[in-house]
Amino acid sequence: MAGRGKLIAVIGDEDTVTGFLLGGIGELNKNRKPNFLVVEKDTSITEIEETFKSFLARSDIAIILINQFIAEMIRHAIDAHMQSIPAVLEIPSKEHPYDASKDSILRRAKGMFSAEDFR
Amino acid sequence: MGVLREEESCLLLDEKLLYFMDQLELLEEKRKTLNSLIEQGWFSISKARYSMGNKQVSALQFANEMEPLVSVHVRTLENDVVEFCAERLSPKCNDKFVKEPTPIEDIGPQEEGIRRRKTTKSDPAEKKTSEDKSSEKCPEVNPGRKRDHNPQQDPLKWFGILVPQSLKQAQSSFKQVIELSAEIAALQIVVLNARQELKRDLRNNDGSTGPEANTSAGLNEKEAVVPSANESS
Numbered sequence: 001m002a003g004r005g006k007l008i009a010v011i012g013d014e015d016t017v018t019g020f021l022l023g024g025i026g027e028l029n030k031n032r033k034p035n036f037l038v039v040e041k042d043t044s045i046t047e048i049e050e051t052f053k054s055f056l057a058r059s060d061i062a063i064i065l066i067n068q069f070i071a072e073m074i075r076h077a078i079d080a081h082m083q084s085i086p087a088v089l090e091i092p093s094k095e096h097p098y099d100a101s102k103d104s105i106l107r108r109a110k111g112m113f114s115a116e117d118f119r
Numbered sequence: 120m121g122v123l124r125e126e127e128s129c130l131l132l133d134e135k136l137l138y139f140m141d142q143l144e145l146l147e148e149k150r151k152t153l154n155s156l157i158e159q160g161w162f163s164i165s166k167a168r169y170s171m172g173n174k175q176v177s178a179l180q181f182a183n184e185m186e187p188l189v190s191v192h193v194r195t196l197e198n199d200v201v202e203f204c205a206e207r208l209s210p211k212c213n214d215k216f217v218k219e220p221t222p223i224e225d226i227g228p229q230e231e232g233i234r235r236r237k238t239t240k241s242d243p244a245e246k247k248t249s250e251d252k253s254s255e256k257c258p259e260v261n262p263g264r265k266r267d268h269n270p271q272q273d274p275l276k277w278f279g280i281l282v283p284q285s286l287k288q289a290q291s292s293f294k295q296v297i298e299l300s301a302e303i304a305a306l307q308i309v310v311l312n313a314r315q316e317l318k319r320d321l322r323n324n325d326g327s328t329g330p331e332a333n334t335s336a337g338l339n340e341k342e343a344v345v346p347s348a349n350e351s352s
Contacts, residue, residue: 005190005206008297014178019160021181022274022286023293024188024207028181035187038178062191062203063304084201085193087304091153094161098154100147105307109143109314 006062009035009055009086011048013093016067035061039070049074061086068103069096078104128324135320139313146306153299156292163289170283180278186271189297201308203301207294208271 008025010017017038020026028034037043037051052074055064068090071078078088088105092098100106168176188209194202275282275290 005192007187008189008191008205008300015161015164016157018176018178018181019157019164019289019293020297021185022290023297024274025297026181026185026274027187028183028185030184062193063300065300084195084199084308087201087203087307089300089303089307091157098150100150105311106146109310 006060006086007035008063008065009058009061010065011037011051011055011070012039012065012067012091013070014038014040015094016065016091020065039067045073049077052077056081056086064088065091067091067093067096068098069093071104072102075104128320132317132320132324135313135317139310139317142306142310142313146303146310149299149303149306153296153303156296156299160289160292160296163285163292166285167278167283167289170285171278176278176286182272182274182277185274188271188274191301199308199312201305203305205298205301 007027008020010020010025012020017036021036026034026036028036033054035055037048039048048070052064052066055061062085064086066078066088070093071088071090081088090098090103090105164176188207190206190208192204192206194204196202275286278286
């Protein structure tokens with residue numbers, strides 16, 4: 001168990017998940033829940049949030065990749081996650097390019113600067 | 120002496136700020152590379168979909184069972200620095216499923232030469248042995264079918280045996296994305312830790328210089344702040 005690595009989870013649209021599964025990160029068997037979620041038009045925000053929280057609760061996931069437009073839907077859950085592991089990476093989607101101003105991590109990093117710091 | 124200490128602490132703060140900025144810049148660069156690789160991957164998938172058909176490259180093709188070929192090793196170092204290392208495993212042919220390599224199927228007459236329309240009468244024993252051989256060949260086909268359900272196979276095989284080059288290019292792009300993701304995850308943690316350390320040091324610096332009276336010219340701005348704080352108290 002010590003030598004066994006952790007997984008990369010992905011929450012995204014069909015093309016994003018297909019691409020990452022092609023890359024070889026997918027896990028799916030009868031015993032465990034999959035480490036990916038394909039978000040379609042009819043996927044509810046509750047389901048996305050529950051899946052995200054389940055990935056956070058799992059000890060065998062090191063990185064969670066999530067399309068930024070999906071991250072916007074559950075922004076409160078992502079902002080509440082302050083731990084280093086699993087790391088949450090926001091990635092662009094086909095219809096929504098990456099916006100650094102919306103990224104939780106970069107907002108936390110850049111938000112430190114205020115007028116008082118430069119006095 | 121107090122002035123020297125303050126100068127040293129300011130220099131230290133400047134160094135930490137520069138380190139933070141450098142790491143942030145590196146993070147932004149890696150992000151750009153990641154985003155462009157992802158876009159390249161989508162483009163290749165779209166090309167593959169165009170040549171193979173809409174439903175041939177979709178979630179419908181995902182295997183029922185799959186095992187990950189990439190694992191991430193996480194190490195927590197000193198100063199809360201976390202290292203992510205993505206390791207790729209080669210897809211295995213599971214021994215349970217494949218015992219013998221399937222022979223290449225011969226299509227056509229087994230015997231060379233002119234096909235005999237009139238079969239010669241042979242011994243029944245010989246016929247039985249030939250029938251046994253043919254029946255032995257049948258189970259060899261089944262391991263080939265079982266091999267399709269090997270959970271650790273190359274995901275390209277979900278989409279067929281002969282896949283277009285664009286799908287292989289998509290796979291190659293996303294493999295690079297996965298490796299970069301591990302680096303970016305580590306960088307994010309470094310950036311956040313640097314930010315927290317800087318903020319803490321700024322607070323400590325403000326706390327230590329607040330009540331002291333400074334005489335150096337370089338700290339005139341803070342001198343203006345200190346008398347006002349004293350007046351209010």
